[in-house]
Amino acid sequence: MPRWIPPQVSLRAFREWRGLTLEELAEGIRSHGIAISTQHVNNVELGYKQTTAVVMDAWARVLGLNAGLVRCDREIRQYVNAVDQDREQAAVLEPAA
Numbered sequence: 753m754p755r756w757i758p759p760q761v762s763l764r765a766f767r768e769w770r771g772l773t774l775e776e777l778a779e780g781i782r783s784h785g786i787a788i789s790t791q792h793v794n795n796v797e798l799g800y801k802q803t804t805a806v807v808m809d810a811w812a813r814v815l816g817l818n819a820g821l822v823r824c825d826r827e828i829r830q831y832v833n834a835v836d837q838d839r840e841q842a843a844v845l846e847p848a849a
Contacts, residue, residue, distance in 0.1 A: 763796065763797050763811070764797040764798075766815050766817065767797070767815060770815055770816065772814075772815075774790045774793050774797075775790050777793055777811070777814055777815075778790040778792075778793045780810075780813075780814030781793070781807065781810045781811055781814055783814075784810035784813065784814075786806065786807055786810050788807060
């Protein structure tokens with residue numbers, strides 16, 4: 753289990769801050785050539801479904817965010833796992849007190 757999780761801001765909070773409905777966001781993502789339903793957008797926001805980096809890139813563009821700062825759950829898990837591995841290796845290398 754990860755001991756540290758990077759700070760995250762809700763995708764729903766960003767959408768609401770921009771004043772977009774679920775349908776408007778889905779339509780914006782579709783305007784980038786990605787077939788996506790309003791239900792899928794809702795499920796991703798609620799954490800019930802995962803999506804791809806390509807979808808997240810379009811999602812970020814619609815919200816006016818830096819796409820490099822928005823990550824899907826899979827990428828966050830990979831990052832957390834890498835941090836945990838680094839910490840475990842550092843703990844092994846530290847001399848016992």
